[in-house]
Amino acid sequence: MEDVIEVLQRWAEYQKGHPTGGFEDFCRFYLARPKGKRPKASNFEKAQPADTDSMFMMTVSRSTLAFWVYMRIALRDTPLPTVEDIMLCAALFNLGESRKTDIINFAMMEISTGTGNLNRLIEKGFIEERIDPDDKRSKLIVLSSSGAKALKQCFAKAKMARDIFLTDLTEDDKKLVANILNPLQEKHSKLAIARKGKSIEEIHKEVMGDEKK
Template sequence: MNKAVELLNLWASYEQENPKADLAQFCQTYLASQAPKGSLASFWQSPLPPDKASLLIKLIGRISKLHTLHALAAFKECGLNSFDEFLYLSSVAYMTNPKKTDVISAHFNELSSGLLILDRLKKSGLILEHGDAYDKRTKRLTITSKGQSNLEACYQRLNQVNQMCFGELAEEQVELGIHLLQPIEASLAGHWLAAKLK
């Protein structure tokens, strides 16, 4: 059978079973069905999660943990001791004159933990703290030239870690992952911030 006809027949069958689905959903389902079958998690030394959502979050967690471990080893040469320090330094660099609480909230940390991270960056000479012109209680943050230099070095090393972790994926696969996961992150972040405000 002609491949185009075969694909149209698959789409017709999928559309019949999923009348509200669109072409993008069909393509994602089709690609998932083409993935090699097998025990993807046979190397884990813990029970296989009971459902696919649990398996996905476990995979995301393990990838994140392993990525962070490699990044931390790379960041040590730049004078940073945690991934949070890198994230905070990056936020201070790219947010416009941020308040301490802006930086902390952006990374879902508790206030006390966030203040400790910012204090370490300040003591290392990577950021400066200064008063707000309109509110004496508010502290604003800026990155120092040393902080900017260290941050740029961290980004270079992080690019190497990213390439090691995701270099085997095609750019389209990375874009698909972002496309699928970004709305979930935005929704969860919105719920978290709303709950925090309450």
């Protein structure tokens, strides 16, 4: 009976944090956190933030930083040895022929940094550039054949980094986290770029309204 009560309590807690989540999502969430199988907290874990927002953002940001460490190692001996190079080339791979600003924004980089990196990739022959036939003042860029070949090699290395990072998660774990985070990234990958010229106070007011944090 105690187990039933615990499941009901956790179901109620889950609904508060995931109001659109279904029962199948809750089951994956529950099974991913079985009783008695959590490791003892380390000193580092004990020092983690107490409030939920800070804990959430620390988990996401440090997970991303850890993955980038693996990525930098993976790309070290490839034709595109930096994370920025592969981000820009992957953006071109996904979007096809585009303007530089569109690629830089898709990769969520600063214009000056992205422009410098793109120009370097053009000089190395990984990206080709031509005048936009619809606007002679603009230029269009596209992956060259050597760029596509280099990116394919980097994707193979990136998969190894991804395998290492995700090795302890089940398929259901990954689906659950993706379902939770995907709406967040879809919203803010657009919002952040559209508002990057504003102050954080202005963005906060637009997003949060008059709510005081």
